[in-house]
Amino acid sequence: MSYNFTVILLAQSLMLLLLWESASGFGLRCKEEERRALLQIKAELQQQIELEWKGMECCSWERVTCDPITGHVTRLDLGVDPMPGSILLNATTFLPLRQLRSLSLSGLGITMAGAGFESWSSLSKLKMLDLSYNLLNNTIISSLAKVSSLRVLDLENTAIVGNIPVKEFSALNLEVVNLRKNGLNGSLPYLGDWSSLKALSLAGNILDGTITSTGNS
Numbered sequence: 292m293s294y295n296f297t298v299i300l301l302a303q304s305l306m307l308l309l310l311w312e313s314a315s316g317f318g319l320r321c322k323e324e325e326r327r328a329l330l331q332i333k334a335e336l337q338q339q340i341e342l343e344w345k346g347m348e349c350c351s352w353e354r355v356t357c358d359p360i361t362g363h364v365t366r367l368d369l370g371v372d373p374m375p376g377s378i379l380l381n382a383t384t385f386l387p388l389r390q391l392r393s394l395s396l397s398g399l400g401i402t403m404a405g406a407g408f409e410s411w412s413s414l415s416k417l418k419m420l421d422l423s424y425n426l427l428n429n430t431i432i433s434s435l436a437k438v439s440s441l442r443v444l445d446l447e448n449t450a451i452v453g454n455i456p457v458k459e460f461s462a463l464n465l466e467v468v469n470l471r472k473n474g475l476n477g478s479l480p481y482l483g484d485w486s487s488l489k490a491l492s493l494a495g496n497i498l499d500g501t502i503t504s505t506g507n508s
């Protein structure tokens with residue numbers, strides 16, 4: 292009886308220790324392929340953001356979040372206050388991060404030219420993407436057309452002009468879209484067919500008319 296009780300206590304302490312280890316990041320095992328991809332990303336972005344990424348345990352690096360159980364990178368917060376200067380990004384560098392759910396590259400001055408954002412269609416978990424305050428243009432919308440997991444897209448201040456690209460966004464099932472501070476013009480389109488839409492931010496454009504059939508800001 293008391294022997295069994297001791298065993299249970301020991302097992303419980305062991306479980307607590309394991310829980311503590313994974314909660315504090317100590318038990319995480321960074322995937323080597325993902326660590327190498329992160330170092331490549333660091334090199335690509337080095338003009339604009341200084342990342343203290345070194346060592347083997349990439350899950351404990353600043354701005355990197357891993358799944359506490361699998362150790363895969365799930366989130367990268369590389370956004371900065373908008374920087375002067377520009378970066379030629381190679382989007383394929385991110386592809387080894389196959390479990391990536393959330394990515395912010397805000398303010399880095401990433402240009403459209405040759406970036407190859409189309410390749411992110413194979414990031415099948417990518418749900419939140421923040422590309423605000425980069426040197427993009429309307430082409431970004433068609434480039435992301437096959438990133439079908441996307442639900443939240445931030446394209447504030449990315450030089451998108453003309454009519455609101457409702458068709459492209461509704462085909463992607465986007466729920467939250469920020470298009471503030473772009474060059475959108477003309478009249479507001481009917482948004483009732485964009486059934487996935489929960490929030491659309493349009494301030495800082497030159498639009499006429501009123502929005503119907505949607506939550507909006």
Ligand SMILES: *[C@@H]1O[C@H](CO)[C@@H](O)[C@H](O)[C@H]1NC(C)=O
Nearest residue numbers: 331380381382383384405407
């Ligand atoms: C982008 O990166 C991939 C993989 O790292 C490489 O194969 C490709 O040549 C690069 N593309 C450019 C334009 O640098």
Ligand SMILES: *[C@@H]1O[C@H](CO)[C@@H](O)[C@H](O)[C@H]1NC(C)=O
Nearest residue numbers: 402403404405427428429430
């Ligand atoms: C967007 O920029 C890229 C790269 O500079 C260019 O090739 C493309 O034609 C531009 N697209 C639009 C719609 O302006």
Ligand SMILES: *[C@@H]1O[C@H](CO)[C@@H](O)[C@H](O)[C@H]1NC(C)=O
Nearest residue numbers: 452453454474475476477478
């Ligand atoms: C809207 O913007 C586009 C692209 O800048 C421009 O070609 C067009 O003339 C503008 N239309 C109106 C109604 O201002």
